[in-house]
Amino acid sequence: MASPTILHVDMDAFFASVEQLDDPTLRGRCVAVGGGQRGVVAAASYEARKFGVRSAMPIFQARQRCPHLIVVPPRRQRYAELSQRIMQILGHFSPLVEPISIDEAFVDVGGCERLHGTARETGLAIKTQIREQTGLSCSVGIAPNKFLAKIASDLNKPDGLTLITAEQMMRFIDDLPIQKVPGVGPRAQQRLAAMGISALGQVRGFSEAQLVRRLGAFGRRLMELARGHDDSPVVVESEAKSMSSEITLDQDTRDRSLLATHLLAQAEAVARDLRRHQLRARTITLKLRSADFQRHTRGQTLPQPVDSADAIYATALGLLNAFDLNQPIRLIGVGAGNLQSRQVPLQQELFATEENQHRRQWEKVDRALDAIDERYGRHCVMRGTLAEPGKTKK
DNA sequence: TCTGGGGTCCTAGGACCC
């Protein structure tokens, strides 16, 4: 039977813990990271959780539950910095590290026993090093596969270490509440409940065909997990598949020129992101959320991939212009998908059309802005239309 | 004072091609 060599390392209340780390006056207090006029909680300190504050909860609701809650705006740059440090530490224990979000990673320590000891010993050493080098705590789950390692890390939070052996595995699966299975959200849980399934073990009482009929491809995956099968490997490299920028407006609006101004800023952000990663995108997506909270997307796939703010903005604006604003808009965003490496040469660059000349000029502007950003920091220089948000020249 | 921002994967229908 497979020995437990997969570790799942999960930082405890990451954003909130970082804020408490950097600002000692926040320690021991109820802290929520999040904000904006219509924001939600991105992370809550354990003190705040005692009052029922949870992530994804609207801030106003969190304040109702916890009147002395201190709400701190997120500092993504800082979290990313610490995340990098943590991933580096993990890299010292195994070459097989798979970051799955800013504060979580899988580590496969199979074959590393001689260097770092058993998986449990490695887990303890990781916790110690992360604490010593960053001042932050994490929880570690160890199991024979990724699925169970992830579940395990959640069992003794915060600052825990949980090991599920191959012998304990099936007993554990049998009793595992179905909503704890990654991928089972409210909808799937509802459908499974309708089948009388509340624990993962009960899934085995059905045929795969029955599960697939009700849950699609996920039904097959669920059956595999219920049987204790999960051979998904720890994958080191994974390329981004999309990049996006979006914002929830302080107030709903139907003002197209205001929306266009946001689109321009977002196109610049996405374009910069693409260029930083040496990528170009062929598909541009406009994302809107209307006042009734319905989500709408409109996409366009271009004949050639792009990485300029100009091209992304033009495409997104075209999509916005074609969209009926029946309802006021509460969120607007731009996404770039269908990504490909910049190394692939563009066919149209072979031709000196007027359009290409125009495009090349804008590319020069982008490169210049990139260089200035690099040297003097972001937002040092910006387009006139963005200097005064809400106003667009006609 | 309802419900962020950044992602991934799946589904399903239509266009289009052979």
Place this chain on the structure above:
DNA sequence: TCTGGGGTCCTAGGACCC
């Protein structure tokens, strides 16, 4: 004059995760 069928790409939406 009855409408095959498979593959791929594109688009829109939905579920889910942190």
